[in-house]
Amino acid sequence: MDMLHNHSHGERNTFSIDRLSDLPDSVLTHILSFLQTKDSVRTSVLARRWRYLWAYVPTLDFDGENKDFINKAMLLHIVERVNTFRLLLDKDYSFHDYPLDTWTAFAIMRRVQNLDLCLRFQVALPRRLFTCKTLVHLSLTSCGAIPKSGAVCLPSLKKLHLIRVRYEADESLPYLISSCPVLEELLIESIMHLVSCIISSPTIKWLTVQFQFNRYRSYSHDYRLEINTPALIYLNIVDGLSEHIESGPLSSLTEAYVQVHNDQEKQDDFLYSRSVLEFIDRLRHIKCLKLDLFTDIVDSAFSTSAVSFRNLTKLTLFADCRFLSKFLQSAHNLEIVFYFEAQKRIKRWMEPQQAPGYLLSRLRTIQLFTIQREIVRYLLRNATVLEKMVVVYHCALNFEERKYFLHEISAFERRSEVCELAFVNLLDWDFDGMRRTKRPDGTQRxxxxxxxxxxxxxxxxxxxxxxxxxxxxxxxxxxx
Incomplete structure (x- = not known):
């Protein structure tokens, strides 16, 4: 039996090796394309058939290799077309050690479609990069500068990622975007050299922007963020810097994550507050919204806002209770609400002015962290079909305070007969949903x-x- 078992096991191993050997070169090179080039080259020692197989892989992926390795790999690369060219240079090397212009020219001559340059130091980009007709996805990290004039034409580009790049002027970004007639996805992170960030495109569908304050730099300009993207369906904004934010119509937008954390001194608090509220009002067609506001909105500007979210079904809100009241009043189809009351400056709860039965007629799930019991009382008393409410209490409460808190809320009147009430310590509350963002490809991270x-x-x-x-x-x- 043992001999038979060993023989069968050996046959299975041989069969597995034969199956791999029988795969066509196109399949093997496709598998190798998921490896970095240095690992793909290492497979050349496996067998005679594998010796030059890596040279036909349509992907070149370099991560910190020295100049000699990169030059030799390009010299021996045989495939006529490069689908993906990725270059991550080590910060320990001077950019003068790397012939970036030559390597970029190599990728462009091979009709590259996906180009990813992560240089880790600010280095001038070859101008021919901005006239590549075959590029579909371009990602630039820690490099620049993006030109403000001259020949720029990327007719096939659909995805553009700009991370910690330099710009020649404020006009550089809109000039680049206008030269991408089919652009669908734009990601901009760590804007460092723009005073006015202007994004205007009739084709962009997915937009991510980080316009953030850096505590190690001094700011004295009137920073602005302007968005004009009528085809947008997904929006992710982190704004911690601008004094003015505005947007054109966003009638196609269905999902957004907006984080405004601007605690810097403003030139005009009223004008700033009004621009933030008017921007939020532009999101009125949205279905799913995550809104994180840690900034001062003056009452006088708030009273003039007219927020209307008739399509909104899911709301995640990190803000003071004025926004909760407004959303409950204007979003009649809300089904799910996650609310975290901003603790910076507690605002007194004001009930919505409209009839509560109509406002909360579809609300089924609520999770909230607030020190104002009147908010909890109002929701329990008026949500007619509420199925579950999770009340999160502060971790600093001692046993007696917690006991009184739970007893008081448990005694509140409940309009819904099927409503379940649960209590969770803040430290145990899984509020990842308030911070988790969705990538444009639909995956969450x-x-x-x-x-x-x-x-x-x-x-x-x-x-x-x-x-x-x-x-x-x-x-x-x-x-x-």
Whole structure:
């Protein structure tokens, strides 16, 4: 039996090897295209058939290799067309050591479709890059500068990612975008050299923008963020810098994540507040909204806003209770609400002015963190079909305070007969849904997946601060 078993096992191994050997070269090169080029080259020692197979792989992916390796790989590369060319240069090397212009020319001559340059130092980009007719996806990281004039034409480009790049002037970004007639996806992160960030395109469908404050730089300009993208269906904005934000019509938009964390001194608080509220009003056609506001909105500007969200079914809100009241009043089809009351400056809860039965007629799920019990009371008393409410209480509450808090809310009147009431400690609440963003390709990604370093500033060691620190360490221990 043992001999028979060993013989059968050997046959299975041989059969597996034969199956791999029988695969056509096109399949094997496709498999190798998922590897970095240095790993693809290493397969040449497997067998005679594999010796030059890597040279036919339509992908060249270099990550920190030296100049000699890259030059030799390009010299021996045989395939006539390069689908993907990725170049990540090590920051320990001077950019003078790398013939970037020559390598870029090589990719363009091979009719490259996907080009990813991550240089880790600010280096001038070859101008021929901006006239490549075959590019479909272009990603630039830590390089520049994006030109403000001259020959720029990318007729096939559909995806453009600009991360920590330099711009010759404010006109550089709109000039580049206008030269991409079929652009559908635009991602801009860590804008460093623009005063006015102007994004205008009739074709963009997915837009991600980070316009953030850097504590190590001084700012004295009137920073502006302007968006004119009528075909947009997904929007992700992180704005911590602009004094004015505005947008054209967004009638096609269905999902958005908007984070405004601007705590800097404004030239005019009223004008700034009004621009933020008018921008939010532009999102009126949306179905799913995540709104994170940690900025001062003056009451006088708020009273003039007219927010209307008749298509909104899911709302994740990190803001003061004025926004919660407004959304409950204007979003009549809301079904799911996640609410985290901003603790910076607590605003007194004001009930919506319209009849509550009509406002909350579809609300089924609520999760909220607030110190204002009147908000909880109002929702329980008026949500007619509410199925579940999760009330999150503060981690700093002692046992007696927590007991009183739970007893008081449990005694509130419930309009819905099927409503379940649950209580969760803030440290145990899974509020990832408030921070998680969706990529344009539909996949979701939590920021803490790649978190390596956490810096806590202005910590004095209070009980509450220590509890938060313990929570952060516990939730991120696997990746820190």
């Amino acid at each position: 939590s920021a803490k997946m790649h978190l390596k370093t956490i810096t806590l500033i202005d910590i004095v060691g209070t009980k509450h601060e220590l509890e938060i620190a313990r929570y952060v360490l516990r939730r991120n221990a696997e990746v820190l």
